[in-house]
Amino acid sequence: MAISRRQFLSRTLAGAGALQFWANASAHSFPSTGASLKISLAQWSLHRAFRQQTLDPANFAAIARNTYQLDAVEYVSGFYMDRGGDEKFWLDMRRRSESAGVRNLLIMVDDEGDLGTPNEKERSRAVENHYKWVHAAHLLGCHSMRVNAFGTGDRASVRAALLDGMSRLADYAAKTNINVIIENHGLFSSDGKLIAGIISESGRPNLGTLPDFGNWCTSHKWGSSQEACDSFYDRYEGVADLLPFARGVSAKSYDFDASGNETRIDYLKMIKLVKASGFTGHIGIEYEGNQLSEPDGIRATRALLEKAWKQATE
Numbered sequence: 001m002a003i004s005r006r007q008f009l010s011r012t013l014a015g016a017g018a019l020q021f022w023a024n025a026s027a028h029s030f031p032s033t034g035a036s037l038k039i040s041l042a043q044w045s046l047h048r049a050f051r052q053q054t055l056d057p058a059n060f061a062a063i064a065r066n067t068y069q070l071d072a073v074e075y076v077s078g079f080y081m082d083r084g085g086d087e088k089f090w091l092d093m094r095r096r097s098e099s100a101g102v103r104n105l106l107i108m109v110d111d112e113g114d115l116g117t118p119n120e121k122e123r124s125r126a127v128e129n130h131y132k133w134v135h136a137a138h139l140l141g142c143h144s145m146r147v148n149a150f151g152t153g154d155r156a157s158v159r160a161a162l163l164d165g166m167s168r169l170a171d172y173a174a175k176t177n178i179n180v181i182i183e184n185h186g187l188f189s190s191d192g193k194l195i196a197g198i199i200s201e202s203g204r205p206n207l208g209t210l211p212d213f214g215n216w217c218t219s220h221k222w223g224s225s226q227e228a229c230d231s232f233y234d235r236y237e238g239v240a241d242l243l244p245f246a247r248g249v250s251a252k253s254y255d256f257d258a259s260g261n262e263t264r265i266d267y268l269k270m271i272k273l274v275k276a277s278g279f280t281g282h283i284g285i286e287y288e289g290n291q292l293s294e295p296d297g298i299r300a301t302r303a304l305l306e307k308a309w310k311q312a313t314e
Helices: 014-027 041-050 055-070 087-098 120-129 129-141 157-172 192-202 236-247 268-279 294-313
Strands: 038-041 070-077 102-108 144-147 179-183 206-211 250-251 283-289
Touching: 038 041, 038 157, 038 268, 038 294, 041 055, 041 070, 041 283, 055 070, 055 294, 087 102, 087 129, 087 268, 102 129, 120 129, 120 157, 129 144, 144 206, 157 179, 157 206, 157 268, 192 206, 192 236, 206 236, 206 250, 236 268, 250 268, 250 294, 268 294, 283 294
Parallel strands: 038 070, 038 283, 070 102, 102 144, 144 179, 179 206, 250 283
Antiparallel strands: none
């Protein structure tokens, strides 16, 4: 989720009824719907505020707690690129989160090289580039580091390279009990069966997934125009493929209709898949729309998650 690769997708908001929904969502205090539903906040949900410097990335944990009443967070490396190897900084970040009563779950890492490039020298460099983020995750008290399964070449060559690169990185991360998790982020990484097969074959218990409700274009990396995408992996099949290995789940949202439902993603169907898989971890809010403000988008996504969870439970 590197900052340089993010673009925004526009959708039309559905009339006055939708506006009233956003007002209600903003005022909602969001009581828990049950101990089995655990919600976290992905830092990318506030990327505009962080990029415009109206919010400080160092205060992310406190923002999650004080503004959104959430007690678990997911970091994005792009906001801390000059701090990757700064041990003092990450220890201070952990103290900040502990002071706020917030649990650090994972850090999403981008732009450190392709772990699936068939070029062995470049692949080794990419693996080693991720080492500092393994340590950052460990210092933060996270359970996982999210990486991208990118590589250029034919399917067989990239698969073999990913198996090697991911296995080597997982072995390194195991020394500090950090999971290496793959998110569907376009191209081969959004081929659910390919990624599931690599993880199974690796035999590394700390190599897993972060299934995202969005990002299922197999002809572009995430951040390219999804409007121009000419090849999609079925999002529900893909989430089902990745859930057996999930260490987290990313609840992507773009836009909402007047009833508060996501316009592209059937949240009830997704939540039923999550529950059926036996997943018991956190579901992270990752709002990426631009019709709502970031705070309203976060609150709308949470309201929808809680509604879908309740419906799936009933």
